[in-house]
Amino acid sequence: MSRKPPRIDARDIVARSRIFSIEALHLTFSNDEQRIYERIFGARNTSVLIVAVDANDNFLLVSEYAAGLQRYETGFPKGILESGEDPLQASNRELREETGFSATHLELLMTLSVSPGYMDHHTHLVLATELRSAPLDGDEPEPPELIRWPRHDIAGLLRHPAFTEARSVAALYLANDRLDHA
Numbered sequence: 546m547s548r549k550p551p552r553i554d555a556r557d558i559v560a561r562s563r564i565f566s567i568e569a570l571h572l573t574f575s576n577d578e579q580r581i582y583e584r585i586f587g588a589r590n591t592s593v594l595i596v597a598v599d600a601n602d603n604f605l606l607v608s609e610y611a612a613g614l615q616r617y618e619t620g621f622p623k624g625i626l627e628s629g630e631d632p633l634q635a636s637n638r639e640l641r642e643e644t645g646f647s648a649t650h651l652e653l654l655m656t657l658s659v660s661p662g663y664m665d666h667h668t669h670l671v672l673a674t675e676l677r678s679a680p681l682d683g684d685e686p687e688p689p690e691l692i693r694w695p696r697h698d699i700a701g702l703l704r705h706p707a708f709t710e711a712r713s714v715a716a717l718y719l720a721n722d723r724l725d726h727a
Contacts, residue, residue, distance in 0.1 A: 548575065552572065554573055556571070564589070569581050570584060582663070584665060590667065591632075594622070594668050595672075596621050597621070597648060597674075598674050600676070605646065605691065606620060606694055608690040611710075617690075619705060624638075624643070633653065636648075641681035643689045645678060648673035649676075653670070654672050654720060656668070656669050657670060670715070672724070699721060
């Protein structure tokens with residue numbers, strides 16, 4: 546069944562920050578029901594998340610401060626695409642900045658929408674293999690802690706109390722499936 550999207554009757558910016566805005570959308574649906582939906586959007590609404598696997602079959606994870614949870618979170622390296630970058634270029638740059646490694650082989654696994662009910666944001670999940678040392682200074686306020694996690698212990702990683710980000714969990718399964726069927 547194909548449905549027609551609701552008509553946008555009005556748009557109002559209700560809040561702005563340095564990284565995003567909140568917009569109220571006044572909508573009329575095909576059955577004449579009217580609602581106001583709010584959405585978060587920004588100029589930098591596309592990111593990458595990189596599942597890097599080293600020659601010893603370890604995942605490269607980082608521990609970084611997560612302001613939303615007010616704690617350190619363990620997950621795969623990630624970041625925002627810079628102007629003019631494609632997802633694979635951004636992935637290699639972020640990988641270098643956060644882990645000190647670059648990848649000879651990069652493969653786009655999937656592009657996820659993140660909270661599409663109220664956000665205009667996509668994350669490209671990328672598998673990175675054939676790693677070599679290539680550190681690059683990043684923009685993090687403190688260097689992320691690099692954690693090597695054995696790929697054979699996915700169950701243990703899923704039990705790790707600081708490995709909770711949904712994008713990292715989804716990327717873990719997609720990358721592991723891809724590696725198992727390579």
